[in-house]
Amino acid sequence: MNKNDTIIILDFGSQYTQLIARRVREVGVFSVILPCDISIDKIKSFNPKGIILSGGPETVTESDTPKINKALFDTKIPLLGICYGMQTIAQELGGSVVQSEKREFGHANIEKISDSKLFDKIDFQENSLNVWMSHGDKVNKLPIEFKVIASTNNAKFAAIANENKKVYGLQFHPEVI
Numbered sequence: 001m002n003k004n005d006t007i008i009i010l011d012f013g014s015q016y017t018q019l020i021a022r023r024v025r026e027v028g029v030f031s032v033i034l035p036c037d038i039s040i041d042k043i044k045s046f047n048p049k050g051i052i053l054s055g056g057p058e059t060v061t062e063s064d065t066p067k068i069n070k071a072l073f074d075t076k077i078p079l080l081g082i083c084y085g086m087q088t089i090a091q092e093l094g095g096s097v098v099q100s101e102k103r104e105f106g107h108a109n110i111e112k113i114s115d116s117k118l119f120d121k122i123d124f125q126e127n128s129l130n131v132w133m134s135h136g137d138k139v140n141k142l143p144i145e146f147k148v149i150a151s152t153n154n155a156k157f158a159a160i161a162n163e164n165k166k167v168y169g170l171q172f173h174p175e176v177i
Contacts, residue, residue, distance in 0.1 A: 007031045008048045010038070012056030012066050012084050020052055020082070020175045040071045050078040053085025055173065059137050060087045060097050068092050078166035080118075086139065086160065086169025093143035093167075100138045102154050108133045110150040110172065116161045118168045119149065131158075132176035139171070 007024050011017045011033050024031040032046060036053070043051070051072065058065035068088040072079065081089040087097045112119065112127040122129065129150075139157040142148065146167075150159035160169045 005029050006046050006048045007050050007052060008043060008046055009033045009052045009054060010036045010068075010085075012036045012054050012088070013058065014055035014082075014084070015057075016082075016173055016175050017054045020054060023175045024052070036066045037069070040069060040075065043072070043077075044075065048077055050080065053079065053081040053088065055083030055085060055134070058084065059099070060084065060091045061099065061137060073165070073167070076166075079168065081167075081169040082173060082175070083134065083171060086171055087137055089167060089169050090139040090141075090143055090146075090157075090160070093146075095139055095143040095146070096141040097137050098140045100136055100154065105134050107131070108152050108154070108158075108172065110152050110158045112150050113148050116147075116149040116159075116168070117163060118159070118161055131172035131174070133172050134176075139169070 007029055009020050009031055017033055021031045021033050070092055091097050108131055109128050110131050112124045138155045146160050146162045148157050149161050152158045155171045158171045
């Protein structure tokens with residue numbers, strides 16, 4: 001395992017955080033789980049190749065729940081938000097999140113809407129991919145400069161990307177098989 005290629009996982013309380021770390025390590029990349037409110041200086045001290053924002057049990061629609069530190073966007077470190085992580089990215093960059101009329105838990109099929117570096121090595125079958133959903137909220141308005149890269153019947157923004165800034169979000173949980 002190469003410690004020069006560190007991925008930091010910021011934990012927002014997801015039941016899957018350890019599984020995210022395991023999946024990263026399974027592909028030969030060193031990962032470190034840190035609390036979501038850790039300082040930017042501490043994050044930079046790891047010289048990470050990327051940061052993953054975990055899911056979590058909270059809702060970003062409440063004012064007193066954990067949020068992404070906006071200074072992370074200034075670091076130019078690639079970011080991937082998973083579920084709650086995607087929602088906090090969207091909200092902090094000017095998008096919006098609402099309670100979903102239909103909670104999703106279990107298998108869902110996402111439809112690839114547009115190309116993205118995030119999906120370069122993903123084998124979509126006829127533009128469809130089976131994924132694991134576990135959410136009660138969803139993004140309903142994208143931040144400026146983001147595009148939708150995948151959708152479901154229930155979540156128009158199942159995957160989003162700002163390719164220029166290397167910031168990505170997934171409503172689904174890629175760590176769950």
